Amino acid sequence: MEITARSLWTLIHGMGFGALYLLACSGALVELYRRYSPKAANPIAPGDDNFLKFYLVVLSVLAWLTVLTGAYIIYPWYRAAAPAGAVYLSAFPQRLLLSNPATSGWHSLGMEWKEHIAWLAPISITMAAAVVIRYGRDLRNHPQLRAAVLCFTLVSFLASGIAGFFGAMLVKHAPVEGGRVIHLMHGE
Amino acid sequence: MKKQEPLIPTTSVVLPNGSGAAAILSAGIGSFMVALLAIAANKSAILKNLLVFYKPTGPLSGVSTTAILVWLIAWGILEWRWRKRNVALGRINAIALVLLGLSLMLTYPPVAELF
Numbered sequence A: 001m002e003i004t005a006r007s008l009w010t011l012i013h014g015m016g017f018g019a020l021y022l023l024a025c026s027g028a029l030v031e032l033y034r035r036y037s038p039k040a041a042n043p044i045a046p047g048d049d050n051f052l053k054f055y056l057v058v059l060s061v062l063a064w065l066t067v068l069t070g071a072y073i074i075y076p077w078y079r080a081a082a083p084a085g086a087v088y089l090s091a092f093p094q095r096l097l098l099s100n101p102a103t104s105g106w107h108s109l110g111m112e113w114k115e116h117i118a119w120l121a122p123i124s125i126t127m128a129a130a131v132v133i134r135y136g137r138d139l140r141n142h143p144q145l146r147a148a149v150l151c152f153t154l155v156s157f158l159a160s161g162i163a164g165f166f167g168a169m170l171v172k173h174a175p176v177e178g179g180r181v182i183h184l185m186h187g188e
Numbered sequence B: 001m002k003k004q005e006p007l008i009p010t011t012s013v014v015l016p017n018g019s020g021a022a023a024i025l026s027a028g029i030g031s032f033m034v035a036l037l038a039i040a041a042n043k044s045a046i047l048k049n050l051l052v053f054y055k056p057t058g059p060l061s062g063v064s065t066t067a068i069l070v071w072l073i074a075w076g077i078l079e080w081r082w083r084k085r086n087v088a089l090g091r092i093n094a095i096a097l098v099l100l101g102l103s104l105m106l107t108y109p110p111v112a113e114l115f
Helices: A005-035 A046-078 A093-098 A104-117 A120-141 A143-173 B018-043 B045-050 B059-082 B089-106
Strands: A002-004 A181-183
Touching (some): A002 A005, A093 A104, A093 A143, A104 B018, B045 B059
């Protein structure tokens, strides 16, 4: 059983940071909606408040790690230019997708959308974290602030969902492969 | 026995909304800049070359870095101006959400290609 270094990075980016972000973001949406609702009956314990602040900081770090590993580690491998006259394009995923009308849309729509929309996720969730850190329990007294934070967090979730979906489809149709081979275990 | 945490009433101190408004509006501006710069780089070869900050990543490096810088600078300026004030949050939220909605729409390639 072996994996290439580029596949491992793709896994870390998508299944590690990205998927974890999506899962955690859904939890943040529920907590932001429930906890700071002006109609909520119970006061908020300081420990609970601090936990959500920490949770949102971790979420922001995850979002930044996802887009930065995507843009600066994996994307250069994805968009690498193939030498003139190259016939075997499996090491050049973008070229491979564009070489066939049945797969070109995964680049022209999928990657083109993913590479830009993904940046909305860290910007939005960093803002949400900053507002929750600044206001904390006081957000119950600012329903408009809470509503805006919820909308941005929802967009962050949607943006990362879209980027994640196209990321998975791109890996399926033109995986980023190559680099050092890492042997995980020997077969029987 | 587990020690019970003290519960603090939510209405003890009401902070001015300016700081939150600054964060929200600047996030809208930053998001919109991502879409705007992506379209501009697609339309202008000169801008596309100018936005190549890191060659292996291409113009995406400049689009994202410039948008992040604009976002952080806008946040810093708005925070400095509004942090101790209450501002018209309804209007600011509306502007920020329109910018965010436009960003979502304009990053979608079939819409971006209309320009």
